[in-house]
Amino acid sequence: MSLKVTNIRLPVEVPEQELAIHIAEKLGIPAAEVQSFRIIRKSLDARSRQDLRFVYSAEVQVPDESGVLKNLREDSSVQAYSEVPFLDPESGTQPLDERPVVVGSGPAGLLAGYFLALKGYRPLIIERGFPVKERVPEIRHFDKGADFQNENNYLFGEGGAGCFSDGKLTCRLSGPDVQWVLERFVDCGARPSIVYEHRPHLGSNKLPMICRNFRRKIDALGGEFRFECRLEGIDVANGQIQGVMTSSGYLKTSQVILGIGHSARDTYHMLYELGVPLFRKAFQLGLRIEQPQEQVNSHKYGRDEYLSLLGAADYTMITKGKRDLYTFCMCAGGIVMPSISEPKMFCTNGMSNSRHDTGFANSGIMTTIYPEEFGSEHPLAGVELQRKYEAVAFELGEKNYYCPIQRPADFLNDRKTDPGFRYQGTYQRGVVASNLNQVLPPVVISQIQNGLPIMNQKWHGAFLENAVLVGPEMRGSSPIRIDRDRETYQTPGFRGLYPVGEGAGYAGGIVSAAVDGLLSAKKLVAQFAPLGSATV
Structure with missing residues (x-):
């Protein structure tokens, strides 16, 4: 004891x-x-x-x-x-004729694939994008003005959007599955303290290495990765998955773990056309605020030595009301980045490296929009709402993925910021002084205009001082939930299809998505026997 x-x-x-x-x-x-x-x-x-x-x-x-x-x-x-033990299911007895296919190599797909590999199922992980080694230079080229690449960008490729999403491991879940996931991150190169820190952080500079190490472990256990392999269709007969159609050809399989992420909009359309049950879901959206990190440190730290002991300070705030406004994915010493998955669209996100050393802080200023506010009952109405405002932002950014920016005082008074305003921040490709009141639904604009002054009051006027607003931020969570059975994790009418993670509407962050992928893999293991020598 x-x-x-x-x-x-x-x-x-x-x-x-x-x-x-x-x-x-x-x-x-x-x-x-x-x-x-x-x-x-x-x-x-x-x-x-x-x-x-x-x-x-x-x-x-x-x-x-x-x-x-x-x-x-x-x-x-x-x-x-007495610590609650990790439940490691005994393998089932139902035979598998082909190895399971995992779609997507983000946190959900990666952990699902890793667990299946550990248990001897030799998963095939298909990823529409490129290996992380090839993602990094392409992203740097884009930030310097190169053309947008549909399948090699901040959102698509090895590690998914999570590979360049700051690396926060904060999670409301707890228990042995969370502990198991965090320990696997440590095995792949994360520092050991992430298993007990309240707000663990990997850093965007560390995540590529961790993703690469997961791949190497999966490869060593008999799994396989296929990059530049986009899911384009699912073959179903009599309610049972028969295989998947990809940009690289047909793959025969009866078990598909679907970890597509919340930005694979073309895949959502394919699933809708196929008849997979999709439902509208509330999601988070808003703007991002950027301010000098020194300003945040001065507000949070009452003694000079705290900076050397703790590093760049972070913050969380919420204003309560009929519709809450809250900070989201605060990046101390961070970078404002584009979060783009298709051409002629624009939205933002934030990330920070492990040292938190840029000199600027940024955070989402977010609220929640509900299905009845999407303007349509179509299952993809939330996606179209995102597209509508991302297209406006692209136009404001001179059709060149420049970031629309605005002084907070101008935003609160619904006036365009003077083009001569000098931006001091971290968005690398270029910025355009704009009116951000155009890039979000009116109900969201109203909430931000009401809540920002309250946040500023909480900081005695120091929150908006020297700050700039950028946006929009549209990808706080998925606007869609893919239906699945609570017990089997499989989609009704599509036996063998396991929708998981943020893209399926069942997670909100790296750890919760990874846990969801793990749980789906456990369900598959409990039903089926490990694969013999069969191959796809």
Whole structure:
């Protein structure tokens, strides 16, 4: 038996190496009796700018757990602890004639493929884009003014959109599946502390290496990747998947894990035409705000030494109301980037490298729009709403993927920013002074105009000072949910089709998408026997 000790509150100056001493003090025992401990959770209490504290939870082994519990029976922060085990299903008995196909190499597809490979199913992972080594130079060329590439960009390619999406691993889920996913990231090169940090962050510069290491492990276990292989159709007979049509030819298979991501709009249309049940879903959209990182640090840190101890400061804010407005994917020391999956469209996102060192912070300023506000009951109405405003943004950006920008004061007064305004920020390709009131639905504009001044008041006027708004930000989550059975994870009427991750409407971030892919793979494993020597 172990103990779980929670609410260990220490000044941020105290190194983790001294944690055992403070655990012993809390338990009322000599430090030598702390045989071992493992940090379960580490978060930052930033309520006092002058007294920032880390709050730890830890699993602890001591010689006399029962005696400690008896002495501290009134202390709810010390309890007996037994970790919930990871459920690793026994392989099923139903035979597979061909190896399963995983569509997409984003977090959902990657973790699904990895688990299947571990269990001996030799998955074939098809990816419409390019290997990450070829993505990086193409993205750099685009940022410098090169033409947009339909299948090699920030959103399509090895690692999916997640490969260039800042690398935040924040997740509302918890439990052994989350722990398993985080440990696999560590196995592939992430720092070990991500398994217990409250807001773990990989960094956009680290993600390509981690994705590449996942591929190497899957390859070594008998899996296979095929790049430049776009899903174009699904072969179905009598409600059972028979195979998939791709840009590289037909692949015979009865099991397809569909991890397409939330920007594969052509695939959504193919699924709709095929009769796969799709439903409109609320999604998040808004603008992105960029301000000097020093301004954020000054607001969040009450002591100069905090910057060297903690690095660039981040923030979260929400204004409550009939429709909440909230910050989203805040990127400390980050970069504003284009989030484009098709030509003649424009929207933004943010990312930051592991060092958070650009000198600028950016964050989404987002709200939620609901299906009844899409203007149509068509299952793809949310996609068309996104396209409508992304096309407007492309026009404002001089049809060259320049980023529309606006001073906050001009946005609040619905007036175009002066073309002579000098932009100081991180969007590399170029910017155009605009009126961002044109790039979002009126109901969203109204909410941002109401909520931004409230956010500024919370910062005593420092939130909008020296800030610039960019946008739109349209890809906060998927506007579609692909129907699936809660027990089997398969789509009704399409046996063998497992829609997963953000693109299917069942996740919202790297970790939740990875967990969803893992769970789908578990369902497949529990039903089918490992593949023998058959190949596609």
